[in-house]
Amino acid sequence: MVREITDIARTHLAREGAAGLSLRAVAREMGMASSAVHRYFPTKDDLLTALIIDGYNALGDAAEASQHDRTDPADRWLALGHAVRDFALDRPHEYALLYGSPVPGYQAPQDTIAPAMRTTLVYGRIIADARPTSPVAVSPPAVIAPDVDALRSVMPGVPDEVVIPAVTAWTALFGAVSFELFGQFGDTITHRREIFDEGMRSLARYLGL
């Protein structure tokens, strides 16, 4: 039942986005009374949470799958980038739900952070395996040492001076995907994928992969 609701909800989400998602519409499509859906998802936010978790897991699956049979760090990085970008282009509303503005009043519960970490961990493993020596690396100031340690937890063993560049490249990836998806580039660019790839390769050199 929960499964059927989330499946239908996902198609609605894909068609009209998170704000256009309506419990009543889902109920209608199932031939149920709208009140019955509330038994499975007391609140619209609960349904959204389920969709978010599913989304993170789907992206995590894609991210992990992208690493199969790849060893070269720059290659793995590019493959991960493609996994994220393809997911975003394939399921834009889901990507927006995960990495776009949070829906107002919605506070992501704890259950979402583990699935969300999966993709991040794939990235962390690339960095950790590569042990890169970024050409522009500089030791971070002592003030942020605890934060650097916290950030390092996803990329164990990576030296201090690489942690910040690694995080920065990670934000650049999602910034690029979000810009492309949310129309920030306008319609001036024609070879979107090639531009994306070139940015990813540039970041690989930045990181020293």
Place this chain on the structure above:
Amino acid sequence: MVREITDIARTHLAREGAAGLSLRAVAREMGMASSAVHRYFPTKDDLLTALIIDGYNALGDAAEASQHDRTDPADRWLALGHAVRDFALDRPHEYALLYGSPVPGYQAPQDTIAPAMRTTLVYGRIIADARPTSPVAVSPPAVIAPDVDALRSVMPGVPDEVVIPAVTAWTALFGAVSFELFGQFGDTITHRREIFDEGMRSLARYLGL
């Protein structure tokens, strides 16, 4: 009248976000009938457009102001980053409206792109003035030459091999701000501003500023 509506709408937007914005609530606060508001903004999207344009202009103002009395490229880059980040932290819902997921069904009209470009142009001027020689720059493949030209239009005179890194740094900035604002970092980081700064400085070295 239009001014008063947008002002009240902005406070509502700041309090509850774009989806929580209600024409009726604005009308109530003005002591008007809800139908009267529709005379000035036929549709909720029209009101949103006005808020978006105002938001881009406010950010553009801040971005331009951040450049006064600054000449060092790395310094200007950091100042611009702070302008964007401060704006986002100050007015999170407005930032989300500009750079987060687009509200479903809403298509940004042409009038928004000129204000949106203001901030981008500030960045382009930094790059154009600095004429950086990125340590990791590589000539882009010929396929994307037209796109590189299009992207160069905001940073005139910048050589081919710097355009892509420049765009990538730009996406990294907004990726970092969005990650921080949308809670992607969780609550593990304590010195957010210092981490942000360190990332910005790292990107400055990446660009060769």
Place this chain on the structure above:
DNA sequence: TGCTCGTCAAGAGCACTGCTCTCTTTTCTG
């Protein structure tokens, strides 16, 4: 002066939303 005419606002109404409450039906279990 008298009279249109366009602007502004109000009010009612439609179709929709999330959510709650009560009541009935179905299903499972001892």
Place this chain on the structure above:
DNA sequence: CAGAAAAGAGAGCAGTGCTCTTGACGAGCA
């Protein structure tokens, strides 16, 4: 087979965007 628990239905509340009709008001013109 009877009773309890679960599942669903239905009505209802308060809210939404938006439309349509109706009424007030003031400027321009005969």
